Amino acid sequence: MACLYTFMQEIGAMFFTSCILAGTLAAVPVPVKQLGCPPSDLARGWMQEPNPAEHGARSSHGVLPFTFEDGSCTIQVEVSTGSQLRLLPVGIGSENWTLQAIEPTGQVHAGDGPRSRLVRGLLAKGVDGSGIRLDILDPAPGTWRVVIEGDRGTESGQLWVSDGNPLHLRAWLEDASTIVGQPVGIGLGLAYIEHVSMHGNLAAARAQATGASILDASARVLWQDGSEDALSIEGNRIQFTPTRTGIGTVIIDALAADGQGQHMHRTTSLMVSIEEVPPLLTGSVSIDVLDAHRVACRLEVIGSGERDRVLAGAEVWAAGPGGVLPRCWIGGITPVEDGVVELVLDTRWLAEAGCDGRGVELRSVRLADVDSFVPLDRMDVMGLGSIEVFHGEISPAGRRAMQMGAGDRVIEVPGLQPPQRANIGSHALMLCHGYCSDGQSWPPSHFTGEVAVYNNTEQNFTHDEFALDIWSWGNNFKSYSVVGHSQGGNAGLHLYSLYWSGMDWSTGNRRVQALGTPLQGTTLAGDIAALGEIFGILCGANYDMTYDGAAQWASWLPGWARAETWAWSTTFTDVWWWYDYCHVLSDLVLWDPEDGVVEAWAAHLDGTNDMGTKEGWCHIEDMVDPPQVYDTARNNEINVEGAR
Numbered sequence: 001m002a003c004l005y006t007f008m009q010e011i012g013a014m015f016f017t018s019c020i021l022a023g024t025l026a027a028v029p030v031p032v033k034q035l036g037c038p039p040s041d042l043a044r045g046w047m048q049e050p051n052p053a054e055h056g057a058r059s060s061h062g063v064l065p066f067t068f069e070d071g072s073c074t075i076q077v078e079v080s081t082g083s084q085l086r087l088l089p090v091g092i093g094s095e096n097w098t099l100q101a102i103e104p105t106g107q108v109h110a111g112d113g114p115r116s117r118l119v120r121g122l123l124a125k126g127v128d129g130s131g132i133r134l135d136i137l138d139p140a141p142g143t144w145r146v147v148i149e150g151d152r153g154t155e156s157g158q159l160w161v162s163d164g165n166p167l168h169l170r171a172w173l174e175d176a177s178t179i180v181g182q183p184v185g186i187g188l189g190l191a192y193i194e195h196v197s198m199h200g201n202l203a204a205a206r207a208q209a210t211g212a213s214i215l216d217a218s219a220r221v222l223w224q225d226g227s228e229d230a231l232s233i234e235g236n237r238i239q240f241t242p243t244r245t246g247i248g249t250v251i252i253d254a255l256a257a258d259g260q261g262q263h264m265h266r267t268t269s270l271m272v273s274i275e276e277v278p279p280l281l282t283g284s285v286s287i288d289v290l291d292a293h294r295v296a297c298r299l300e301v302i303g304s305g306e307r308d309r310v311l312a313g314a315e316v317w318a319a320g321p322g323g324v325l326p327r328c329w330i331g332g333i334t335p336v337e338d339g340v341v342e343l344v345l346d347t348r349w350l351a352e353a354g355c356d357g358r359g360v361e362l363r364s365v366r367l368a369d370v371d372s373f374v375p376l377d378r379m380d381v382m383g384l385g386s387i388e389v390f391h392g393e394i395s396p397a398g399r400r401a402m403q404m405g406a407g408d409r410v411i412e413v414p415g416l417q418p419p420q421r422a423n424i425g426s427h428a429l430m431l432c433h434g435y436c437s438d439g440q441s442w443p444p445s446h447f448t449g450e451v452a453v454y455n456n457t458e459q460n461f462t463h464d465e466f467a468l469d470i471w472s473w474g475n476n477f478k479s480y481s482v483v484g485h486s487q488g489g490n491a492g493l494h495l496y497s498l499y500w501s502g503m504d505w506s507t508g509n510r511r512v513q514a515l516g517t518p519l520q521g522t523t524l525a526g527d528i529a530a531l532g533e534i535f536g537i538l539c540g541a542n543y544d545m546t547y548d549g550a551a552q553w554a555s556w557l558p559g560w561a562r563a564e565t566w567a568w569s570t571t572f573t574d575v576w577w578w579y580d581y582c583h584v585l586s587d588l589v590l591w592d593p594e595d596g597v598v599e600a601w602a603a604h605l606d607g608t609n610d611m612g613t614k615e616g617w618c619h620i621e622d623m624v625d626p627p628q629v630y631d632t633a634r635n636n637e638i639n640v641e642g643a644r
Contacts, residue, residue: 027412030471031500034294034344034405035313037329037558039353042315046559046607047329049176049366049375050551053187053200056172057526057547060193061162061588062265063253071152075159077101077144078255080262082164085139086588088131089148090123091157095130097150104142109134121584122622131584139163141262161265162588166193167212169254169266172200174237176552177375178272180245186238186270190214190256193591204236211259221248221272224541242274247541249526269526273543275369278376279304279336285362285382290344293390293401297330297343297362299382304336309411311370311556312341314362314382320355326363327353331556333370333498335411341367344409346402347389357389371462372543373552403560407500417472426477427506427644428452432470434486434516436460436539441485441620441627446635450644452477454488460539463553464498466491471501479505481643482512485629486597486619487545489514489567494553497561508643512565516595516619516628519567520602521550527589547602554605562607566641569603570595570617570628582618582625595619595628 041047066073066089079085089097100110111118115137123131146159167190174185189204190212196203219231219238224247231238231250238250250270257263279301288296299312313331317324328349334341343362350357362382368375394402428450431442440455456469470491474480479502482492492512496503503511518525525546543549571593574580581587582596593600597619604610617628629635 027414028416028472029410030413030416030468031407031410032333033498033500034409035330035332035497035558036346036349036402036404037560038349039326039328041559042326042329044559044606046557046562047313047331047555048364049378049555051199052173052176052548054197055547055551056170056200057268057270057523058168058170058191058196059266059268059523059527059589060166060168060591061160061267063267064159064161064265065156066148066159067156068150068154071150071154073148073150075146075148077146077159077161078263078265079139079141079144079163080165080167080258080264081141081260082139083137084164085136086133086162087136087146088133088160088585088588089157090131090160090585091150091154093151093154094123094157095132097132097148099132099134099146099148101134101136102145102147103140104144105140109136119584121624123585133584160585160588163264165258165264167191167207167256167258167264168193168196169214169252169256169268170196170200170203171250171252171268171270173270173272173548176548178242178274179278179376180242180274180276183239183241184272186250188214188217188233188236188238188252211257213257213259215255215257215263217252217254219250219252221250223248245274245276247271247273247543249541271526271541271543271546271548273372273374273549275372275374275376276307277303277305279307279310279341279367280377281365281367281379283379283382285384287384287387289388293346293348293398294406295345295347295387297345297384298340299343299365301336301339301341301367304339307336309333309335309370310341310376311368311373312343312366313556314343314365316345316349317361317363318350318353318355318357319359320350320353324359324361327355329558332405333411344405347387348394348398348402350389351391352394355389357387360384360387368552368556370464373549373556375552403558404500404504413468416468426450426452428477428480429639429642429644430454430470430474430477430480430482432482432484432488432492434484434488435542435545441629442483442635443630446632447639449639452480458539460542461487461491462542463487463490463494463544467495467499470495471499474502477502479503479507479644481506481508481510483638483642484512484514484517486516487518489517490519490544490553493519493557493561493565496564497557506643509641510564510566511643513638513642514565514567514603515634516570516598516603517567518545518550518598518602519554519605519608521545521547522598522602523547523589524586524597525549550602559607562605563609565605565608566611567604567608568611568634569593569598569600569613571600571613571615572596572618572625573616582623596623
């Protein structure tokens with residue numbers, strides 16, 4: 001049965017955390033890969049910590065709260081020059097509300113004229129009824145009045161406003177390392193759509209040069225339990241010191257000017273994951289020889305607290321042809337044991353570069369949380385001195401070992417379901433649904449041969465938890481590849497990159513196939529947090545699917561794993577101006593082309609195989625076009641090409 005959940009289940013900006021790897025089971029040993037990558041992966045920027053000022057949150061819409069008096073409310077809305085004004089009131093019982101918008105000239109729009117239309121669509125699972133949106137073509141700039149009529153028992157709601165102006169409100173972390181008890185700095189600025197991927201300060205300077213400015217703004221941080229704290233804005237930045245761990249959503253409401261004499265409303269939501277006090281690198285490192293090819297770099301840490309494992313990575317520089325240059329990157333998930341985290345260096349990387357093992361250094365050393373990928377500690381340089389380098393021919397098996405390790409390292413994962421091994425002889429194509437699914441998304445009848453249907457409904461997994469859940473169930477099979485819809489694609493790529501599993505023993509063309517997957521995140525993960533204040537439903541906040549979380553996650557994905565990934569995106573059929581969208585609400589938040597949950601550009605990642613964007617398909621059911629997982633032509637290709 002196809003999934004019946006809506007786009008709000010695909011993102012995570014609500015408040016009640018779902019169960020994760022549950023139970024009180026004993027720890028299960030899971031084999032981890034010791035990653036190795038060539039210097040070309042570094043040159044492309046794939047394995048380097050991203051600059052948070054180039055990501056963060058951005059918005060070209062506004063969210064205006066309102067209160068009814070005797071079932072009626074009039075809201076003043078500032079509208080700048082744009083091609084289309086879209087107004088969507090949201091609240092309990094909003095499917096029964098009526099609305100009209102009055103231009104500065106006095107002309108009334110109620111959805112029944114040549115320039116206005118009413119569109120209706122489901123808001124979210126768990127919300128009775130649908131939303132009613134008023135779309136107005138070529139709106140006159142200036143101050144509009146929006147009149148909403150509701151039931152007399154209704155108290156409040158939100159008006160979502162999109163004016164079509166490409167000016168965005170951006171917010172970004174000044175440092176991605178967000179630790180409890182330590183100051184968190186957030187930059188603010190306006191940016192045009194073509195500049196939203198620039199450094200925030202640079203994009204804001206370009207917008208400011210055109211006269212764009214923030215006239216007034218307020219900020220608050222909303223926590224998963226529904227509590228909130230007011231935040232102060234000083235100049236173009238926010239700073240606060242969190243006193244709790246967990247996910248908070250910083251919501252900024254602003255009135256902006258476009259430099260042409262017009263004003264507009266903007267609301268942007270920046271999700272932050274506050275981590276417990278981390279282990280800290282002391283700078284001390286020792287070397288242990290593991291075998292003829294490998295050495296273990298044992299990095300001393302202090303203050304690990306309750307944290308039993310981390311992501312660790314470093315660039316390896318060494319003297320050789322051309323001077324002291326980067327020769328490889330090493331990393332992966334490692335236990336924190338006896339005050340040490342360990343990186344494994346296969347010296348064949350140095351031999352291949354013509355190095356003799358002198359002057360070897362670890363540079364850009366970093367530790368990160370395995371669930372949020374939030375940086376925990378960093379160190380610029382750690383000297384290894386001289387190490388013995390193995391010289392000899394590198395076979396295909398040796399190349400694989402250089403990239404993935406020898407398969408002899410494990411971590412202990414508490415609470416992980418042990419495998420049942422019911423189908424241990426099978427070689428399967430594994431169909432995986434996405435975040436918070438209430439049922440399998442892929443139609444199994446579209447696939448032939450050995451097909452395994454992964455199904456773990458209504459879960460809010462981090463990418464790591466999702467990957468481990470697939471790993472646990474996947475141990476029932478001798479080998480498999482992952483066909484992932486939405487977050488299922490993230491989980492498949494994560495599993496193949498960081499853990500040994502049945503994916504490594506599969507044969508065929510494609511190990512990871514991803515459809516509608518937020519490989520670079522989705523703005524919905526933060527922006528829809530505002531709806532939780534009204535409805536308070538669904539599976540919980542998911543930081544990994546934000547732009548920030550996705551960028552940090554991708555910085556741990558080596559080129560050889562990306563090359564084994566095929567990614568598709570879809571978008572709506574562009575018919576009429578009032579019908580060119582997938583979802584009545586996400587249309588106000590996402591930038592075209594998009595599928596109702598994920599923007600097309602974000603469904604692809606540098607180094608993966610870009611399979612393009614196809615029109616006429618939306619993310620899931622209950623959207624304007626059919627769900628993307630029902631495309632029989634694409635499913636046939638996935639079936640034929642998938643490894644097993």
